[in-house]
Amino acid sequence: MAVVLIQKSHYQQGRPCGWSGAPGECEWILDLCGRIDAKRQGIFDVVWSNGDLQSGESDAAFNARHPELGGVFDAVLSVHYDANIYAGQGGWFWDRARYDPRATDSDRWGAIFQRRYSSLPGCPPLHLERRNPNTYDYHLWRQLGAFPQLLVEHGVGAPGAPDHDWLRANVDAIAATHVQTIVEFLAISTPVRPRLVIIADIRRLLDELERAR
Numbered sequence: 001m002a003v004v005l006i007q008k009s010h011y012q013q014g015r016p017c018g019w020s021g022a023p024g025e026c027e028w029i030l031d032l033c034g035r036i037d038a039k040r041q042g043i044f045d046v047v048w049s050n051g052d053l054q055s056g057e058s059d060a061a062f063n064a065r066h067p068e069l070g071g072v073f074d075a076v077l078s079v080h081y082d083a084n085i086y087a088g089q090g091g092w093f094w095d096r097a098r099y100d101p102r103a104t105d106s107d108r109w110g111a112i113f114q115r116r117y118s119s120l121p122g123c124p125p126l127h128l129e130r131r132n133p134n135t136y137d138y139h140l141w142r143q144l145g146a147f148p149q150l151l152v153e154h155g156v157g158a159p160g161a162p163d164h165d166w167l168r169a170n171v172d173a174i175a176a177t178h179v180q181t182i183v184e185f186l187a188i189s190t191p192v193r194p195r196l197v198i199i200a201d202i203r204r205l206l207d208e209l210e211r212a213r
C-alpha cells in the first residue's frame with residue numbers, strides 16, 4: 001500500500017495550539033487531518049508528522065525530534081492556511097521546494113490538486129504569486145529525501161479573514177479532495193467500497209444468518 005507522510009503543521013504533542021502558525025490554523029489542521037485519516041483508511045497508509053521549528057532550533061535538532069522523517073514515502077503533504085496578510089484579500093496557493101529533486105512529480109500532484117480544489121463551489125481564488133520562502137524553503141523540505149511533495153495554503157483563514165468561514169464550512173470536502181487527489185496522483189486503484197467496509201458488511205450478514213438459525 002502506498003505510504004504518504006502528512007504533516008499536521010503547527011501542531012506539537014504536549015504543546016497547546018497557537019504557539020506557531022496563523023490564528024486558528026493549528027486547530028483547523030487537526031480537524032482536516034482527522035477527516036483525511038477517516039477517508040484514507042484501506043486506500044493508502046499515512047505516517048503522521050507534526051510540529052514546527054522551535055525558536056532558534058536547528059534543522060538537525062528538529063530532525064532528532066522527528067525520527068519519522070527518515071522514512072521512505074510515496075508522497076509528502078503539508079497543510080496550512082494563511083493569516084490575514086494580503087490587504088484583506090482571500091485566496092489559496094500550493095508550492096514545493098524551489099530545488100525539489102522530484103519537481104516534475106510534485107508539479108503533477110500540484111496540478112491535480114489545483115484542478116480538484118478549484119472546482120469546489122466557492123473555492124477562494126488561486127494566487128500562485130504568493131509563493132514565498134516560507135513555502136519553497138519550508139523547513140520540512142530540508143529534512144526529507146527525494147519524494148514528491150506538496151504544501152498547500154488553503155486560503156486566508158484566520159478569524160475575521162475572507163476565507164475563514166469557507167474553510168470551516170468545507171473542511172470535509174477539502175479532506176475528500178486531498179484523498180481523491182492522492183488516489184489520482186499515485187494511480188491507486190480503489191474498490192467501489194473500501195475493503196474494511198466490505199468486511200464489515202460480510203460480518204453483519206453472517207451475524208444475521210447466525211441469529212436466523
Ligand SMILES: [Zn+2]
Pocket residue numbers: 009010021022025079080081
Ligand atoms: Zn502554516
